[in-house]
Amino acid sequence: MPVLYTADHEWIDTSDAAAATVGITVHAQDALGDVVFVDLPSVGATFNKGDVAGVVESVKAAADLYMPVGGEIVAVNEALRADPSLANTDPLANGWFFKVRLSDPTETGALMDQAAYDTLVKNA
Amino acid sequence: MADPDPTAALLKTPLHALNVELGAKLVPFAGYEMPVSYPRGILAEHRHCREAAGLFDVSHMGQLRLVGDDAAAALETLVPVDIGGLAEGKQRYAFFTNDAGGIRDDLMVTRRADHLFLIVNAACKGDDIAHLRATIASRCAIEPLPEQALLALQGPQAAAVIGRLAPALARLTFMSGAAATVAGIACFATRSGYTGEDGFEISVAARDAEALARALLAEPEVAPVGLGARDTLRLEAGLCLYGHDIDTTTTPVEAALTWAIQKVRRPGGGRASGYPGAAVIERQLAEGAARKRAGLIGLERAPVREGAAIVDAAGIAIGRVTSGTLGPSVGQPVALAYVPSASAVPGTLLDAEVRGKRQPMRVATLPFAPHHYFRG
Numbered sequence: 001m002p003v004l005y006t007a008d009h010e011w012i013d014t015s016d017a018a019a020a021t022v023g024i025t026v027h028a029q030d031a032l033g034d035v036v037f038v039d040l041p042s043v044g045a046t047f048n049k050g051d052v053a054g055v056v057e058s059v060k061a062a063a064d065l066y067m068p069v070g071g072e073i074v075a076v077n078e079a080l081r082a083d084p085s086l087a088n089t090d091p092l093a094n095g096w097f098f099k100v101r102l103s104d105p106t107e108t109g110a111l112m113d114q115a116a117y118d119t120l121v122k123n124a
Numbered sequence: 125m126a127d128p129d130p131t132a133a134l135l136k137t138p139l140h141a142l143n144v145e146l147g148a149k150l151v152p153f154a155g156y157e158m159p160v161s162y163p164r165g166i167l168a169e170h171r172h173c174r175e176a177a178g179l180f181d182v183s184h185m186g187q188l189r190l191v192g193d194d195a196a197a198a199l200e201t202l203v204p205v206d207i208g209g210l211a212e213g214k215q216r217y218a219f220f221t222n223d224a225g226g227i228r229d230d231l232m233v234t235r236r237a238d239h240l241f242l243i244v245n246a247a248c249k250g251d252d253i254a255h256l257r258a259t260i261a262s263r264c265a266i267e268p269l270p271e272q273a274l275l276a277l278q279g280p281q282a283a284a285v286i287g288r289l290a291p292a293l294a295r296l297t298f299m300s301g302a303a304a305t306v307a308g309i310a311c312f313a314t315r316s317g318y319t320g321e322d323g324f325e326i327s328v329a330a331r332d333a334e335a336l337a338r339a340l341l342a343e344p345e346v347a348p349v350g351l352g353a354r355d356t357l358r359l360e361a362g363l364c365l366y367g368h369d370i371d372t373t374t375t376p377v378e379a380a381l382t383w384a385i386q387k388v389r390r391p392g393g394g395r396a397s398g399y400p401g402a403a404v405i406e407r408q409l410a411e412g413a414a415r416k417r418a419g420l421i422g423l424e425r426a427p428v429r430e431g432a433a434i435v436d437a438a439g440i441a442i443g444r445v446t447s448g449t450l451g452p453s454v455g456q457p458v459a460l461a462y463v464p465s466a467s468a469v470p471g472t473l474l475d476a477e478v479r480g481k482r483q484p485m486r487v488a489t490l491p492f493a494p495h496h497y498f499r500g
Contacts, residue, residue, distance in 0.1 A: 033352070034167040036450040037425050039479070055479065057427050059166045059449055060352055 004068070004108055005117035011092065012068040012100075014108055019074050019099040024056060024065070026091055027121045032058040035087040040076040040098060047071065047100075049107050054097060056087060069107040071100040137183035138273040138330035139337055146348050153351060154246035156184040161350040169353035170452040173319055174493075177279035178349030179340050186249025187272045187327060190240040190256070192264035199233070199240060202259060204376065204399045206386035210235040215299045215314050217384050219376060220255065225404030226372040227379065228255065230364065232325075234301045234314055239267075241301075241312070243274070243325070245366045273333035278323030278357070280496060281345040286313075286324055289339065293324065298497040307339035315498060318354060320361025320491055322498045359458060360451045362419055362490030368430060369417060369446040369460050375401070377408035378462065380417045380490075385409070415443070418468040419492060420476070420485040422457025425450075428476040428483055434461050435475050435482065442467065445476060451492055458492045459485070 003013045009028035013021040029035060039055040047053050047067040054065035076098045080086050086095035102108070112120065134157040137143075143150065148159035159181060161169060172178055190199060196207040205218040212235050220228040229248035234241040244252045249268075256266045277285065287294035290306040293313050301314035311328040328336050340346050355365065364370045370379045388394050391406055422428055427450045434443035448459030459476070467474060470489045475482040 033161065034165050037427055039426065059356060
């Protein structure tokens with residue numbers, strides 16, 4: 001499955017370019033600690049790559065969620081909004097944040113693959 | 125208070141090796157490498173302290189003794205608090221004031237047989253010791269205790285734990301202290317803390333600290349709790365964090381700490397005035413202050429954090445949040461903020477500005493979570 005990563009510790013699953021899924025990585029949720037609140041974008045909103053599309057807050061801190069690629073939000077995870085701890089317990093699946101329709105699929109070329117991301121985390 | 129040089133080597137508490145062994149996430153705090161959380165995480169640690177007993181390493185805090193017959197009278201020249209009337213074995217909350225009536229630091233004072241025992245904030249301890257030496261060194265001996273560690277055992281089951289290891293300590297009431305042997309280790313404990321729960325703070329020689337901590341952690345009710353949960357616990361208890369909710373620019377009246385200024389130190393009292401900033405504080409005691417620290421509960425889910433503006437209906441900033449988080453036991457955002465005194469009335473509705481959006485909040489009676497002190 002083509003999952004790619006940003007240096008800001010988001011993941012994006014691009015298997016469906018019309019609805020690529022975005023979430024935060026295991027490393028990100030571990031660094032944040034217990035997630036208690038998520039601010040999700042509105043469905044239909046459009047963002048450029050690198051824009052702040054949401055916020056994830058733990059007991060201790062708030063962190064911005066950046067768009068890994070540009071595009072339109074086509075779905076958000078209401079289950080995560082209701083139970084933010086899903087970002088800790090299942091960050092790579094049920095703890096997803098939103099789905100985006102890519103405006104320019106070539107933008108994924110700047111993202112990291114699993115091996116590159118693992119190296120980034122190991123050296124963090 | 126200047127932050128310590130971040131490039132300087134961090135100090136370690138006597139429990140550092142144990143904290144590492146327990147898997148603590150260590151962060152720089154007040155010049156020390158301190159455990160912000162253990163593997164269970166801040167929320168679980170917070171709940172454990174509210175339901176059972178949490179063990180905190182707070183050895184970074186400053187401990188010192190003031191020795192001499194004149195120590196209490198001397199200390200009263202620096203704090204607007206009744207120290208002279210403190211009976212042996214009793215503890216009191218106090219603050220050092222400055223000439224403007226602001227707060228240099230807050231501290232705990234316990235009268236022991238032959239000295240006053242002080243606990244001050246880690247980030248302020250160097251300045252506090254210099255201040256004491258510059259002002260009252262001719263009247264009493266000022267003896268820092270850098271070889272003492274400090275452990276806090278907090279929670280509804282703390283007394284049962286202490287009762288097994290040192291039965292005499294379990295009979296202490298809130299804000300009193302005694303020397304004791306806990307699990308065979310000599311220490312001095314007070315029945316007090318910074319969580320709103322019943323519990324103890326235990327001063328122990330650094331060389332014995334790890335053995336004491338291991339003995340406490342071996343009890344079934346006890347789990348380690350880091351500074352992250354300590355912050356959420358104290359905030360729910362409505363207690364001020366120095367450098368955030370109180371500092372040199374906030375007076376005790378503005379900070380809603382007038383309960384700590386006893387009658388004997390107020391105008392008309394037997395030992396009124398005679399501390400830095402008395403004129404400012406006495407005027408505010410009589411006339412009130414323009415602003416006041418208030419507790420705010422968020423009516424929506426987003427946490428409202430330190431630095432957030434409090435705005436009126438027209439969107440004009442009228443105050444600022446000094447501490448805030450999602451209260452794990454309260455289940456809603458909780459914050460402390462300075463607002464105009466007229467707005468600091470429980471029930472008042474205010475908005476906090478968070479990332480450009482308004483979050484409705486309601487002024488609440490403090491504490492947010494009920495205190496469970498043991499008063500006998």
